[in-house]
Amino acid sequence: MRPISHELSFQLLVDSVHDYAIYMLNPDGYISSWNRGAERVKGYTADEIIGQHFSRFYTPEEQAAGEPARALQCALDEGKYEREGWRVRKDGARIWVSVMIDPIRDKSGQLLGFAKVTRDITERRAMQEALRESEQRFRLLVQGVTDYALYMLNPEGIISNWNTGAERIKGYRADEVLGSHFSRFYIDEDRQRGLPAHALHVATTEGRFENEGWRVRKDGTHFWAHVVIDAIHAEDGELLGFAKITRDITERRQAAEALEQTRASLAQAQKMEAIGQLTGGVAHDFNNLLTVIVNSLDLLAIKLNDPVAIRCLSNAQRAAGRGAELTRQLLAFARRQPLRPGAHDLNMLIAGFEPILRRACHELIVFALHLAPEPAMAHVDARLFEGALLNLVINARDAMPDGGLLSISTECVSVDESSRFVSLQPGTYVKVSILDHGTGMPAEVLRRAMEPFFTTKEIGKGTGLGLSQVYGFVTQSGGDVVIHSEVGKGTTVELYLPAADAASLLQSSSAASPAVTPVPSAGKVLVVEDESDVLEVSVEIFHSMGYDVITATNGLEAIDVLKHTRDIDVLFTDVVMPKGMSGVDLARFTRKLCPQIKVILASGYPIPALAEEHGALDEFLFVSKPYRWGELMEKMRDAMRKSVH
Structure with missing residues (x-):
């Protein structure tokens, strides 16, 4: 068997390559050899x-631009030509190819021609284009997101890209x-707590870190x-x-x-309402007891002459008076105290009351004092407002034993339906703020501050009814009380009172007081x-004033008396009674x-509370329990001098 020559072996190798078109060109670019790979790639035998000429494989646009000649010249000048581009097959289809052209010279350097290798990489290019388009769409998607800051970090936490949402939220441009x-x-x-490093550590070890917290924009x-x-x-597995x-x-x-906050305010309002109802009921019953006590003491005082007995009665009367004051405070919290509201400029009330407040x-x-420059007109009971203040x-003062600032300020504010106030109707209010730099209140004390009988003072130094009275007065007036306090920094109590117009002030100031007749x-x-x-003590009081008295224990008995007795001058009746009337x-x-x-009418409940249930009661005279002998006499004078229809 004859050995295969080197040239023949090389030719067989070239012909066996199917994925590459390998062929020779003469110095002028004409094709002088052709392998099977060329036939498969180009389609020509x-x-x-x-x-x-090899230029026939180029597109008409590149032929017109002289690209084939430039390719051969580049190979001659640089020793090699390598490019990618479109080529045309025999059937007219275009393919994307990788092309290499090398000049071939003999030992003396004489140009013999060119070796040309072409590979069809259309599929690879299509994949690259698809990947490029996908990446472009992804970039457009990320950049188009404006509600989220989307960006990448390297393993050390350095920012490597930045989207439009990040610029909008953080305030920084990408180059910044x-x-x-x-x-x-x-x-x-x-940063001082090491939260950024902790976040990356958790993300690295667990794959994900998620939390909420404060962040800082460019503007601070x-x-x-x-x-x-x-x-x-x-x-x-390498962390990228x-x-x-x-x-x-x-x-x-x-x-x-x-x-x-609204839920908490509602829960607090419901709790205070429940406590108020309980407190009002207790105070009403206690008033009945006090009515018996104080009037019995008054009647005894009239009939006793012994100095020792009179002193004992006097002590008992003072104690009963303190009990009556206590029930008044309870009724104030329960929003059942009698109010005499009118239109008042709170700036004037506060300024006029300033000497007492300073003392x-x-x-x-x-x-x-930091009072609003314009009139702070509010619809309130002036006497009770001063007492609350x-x-x-x-x-x-008690919260600042070592001194500090105590200021009172006023301003007009508007409350709408989106306000955090549960109990306030939308409208205009006068806000009166009492600020101190005292000890402040912890959260658990602040939550209970306005409950009756709750106090942090020592035994004997407070009843726990101060703030509850203020709360009752303000809420009964149609307002609300808000307390801000922080331990060691002080407390601010804000009173929101319904605003009134200036015309109301003129009307209330011009009202005349009724004349007193004998x-x-x-x-x-x-x-x-x-x-x-x-009933027994009431009968004694009226007897002591010289009246004849007929009694009844309920409305039905009283109607029977009225039908059979025509010379009755005055009906004196409790409001709350049994048997449906x-x-x-x-x-x-x-x-x-x-x-x-x-x-x-007589009741431990005030007129406003009774009016809510029974309607307007202006046609009747009214006396609050516990009433005293002297009060009842004055009320009888009013009744006998008037003809109320």
Whole structure:
């Protein structure tokens, strides 16, 4: 067998290559050889193409631009030509190819021609284009997201890219943050605690880190952010970096806080309402007991002459008076105290009351007023407002034994439906703020501050009714009380009182007081009371004033008396009575049956509270329990001098 020559072996090798078109060109670019790979890639057989110029494989555009000639010249000048581009097959289809052209010279350097290798990489290019388009779409998607800050970090936390959402949320342009560490967005306290490093550690070890917290914008403002950091690993597990997503959820957090505050305010209002109902009921019953006690003492005082007995009675009367004051305070908290509201400029009330407020403070306290420049018109009971103000000033004074600032300020504010106030109707209010730099209150004390009988003072130094009275007065007036306090920094109590217009002030200031007329002669009184002790003492009081008395224990008995007794001058009836007929029902029945009879209502509840249940009671005279002998006499004078219809 003859050995194969070197040239023949090389030719066989070239012909066996199917994936590459390998062929020779003469110095002018004409094809002089053609392998099977060339036939497969180009589509021409050897006898169809040998002797043809290689430029026929170029597109018409490149032929017109002279690209084939440039390719051969580049190979000559640089020793090699390598490019990628479109070529045309025999069937007219275009393919993307990788082309190499090498000049071939003999030993003397004479150009013999060119070796040309072409590979069809159309599929690879299509894959690259698809990947490039996918990456481009992804970049457009990421850049188009404006509600989220999307950016990448390298394994050390250095920012490597930056989207439009990041610029909008953080305030930085890409060129301002690329290459810097992502910890720049954290607040100082979180950086000092090592939170950025902790976040990357968790993401690295667990694959993901997620939390919420404060972040800092370029302009220094803070926003509440929801943050997700995902670790990105290569196929072999190597950490390539982190994908970081940040969303500004400040508004959502504020809305959640406002909802929680509203729920807390509602729960507090419901609790105070329940305590108020219980307190009002207890105070009402206690008033009945006090009515018996104080009037029995008054009647005894009239009949006793012994100095020792009179002193004992006097002590008992003072104690009963303190009990009556206690029930008044309870009724104030329960919003059942009688109010005499009018339109008042709170600036004028506070300024006029300033000397008393200053005297209530000790010499180490700096007392200051910051009153609104415009009139602070509010619809309030002036006497009770001053009492509430004095109460709060005393509380502030007691919270500053070592001195400090105590200031009172006023301003007009608007409350709308989105306000955190549960109990306030939308409208305009006058806000009166009493601020002190005292000891402040911890959260658990602040929650109970306005409950009756709750106090942090020593035994004997406070009843726990001060703030509860203020609360009752303000809420009964249609307002609300808000307390801000922090231990060691002080307390601010804000009173929101319904605003009034200036015209109301003129009307209330021009109202005339009724004239007092002499007491007429005694007559006959029908006393209606279901409490036997109260009934007994009432009968004694009217007897002591010279009246004849008929009694009844409920409305039905009283109606029977009225039908059979025509010379009754006055009906004196308790409001709350058994057997389905209230004192108000009895009074209205009496007005229809016997219009000439004067009517006096008595109750431990004030007129506003009774009016809510029974309607307007302006047509009747009213006396609050516990009433005293002297008060009842004055009320009888009013009844006998008037003809109320």
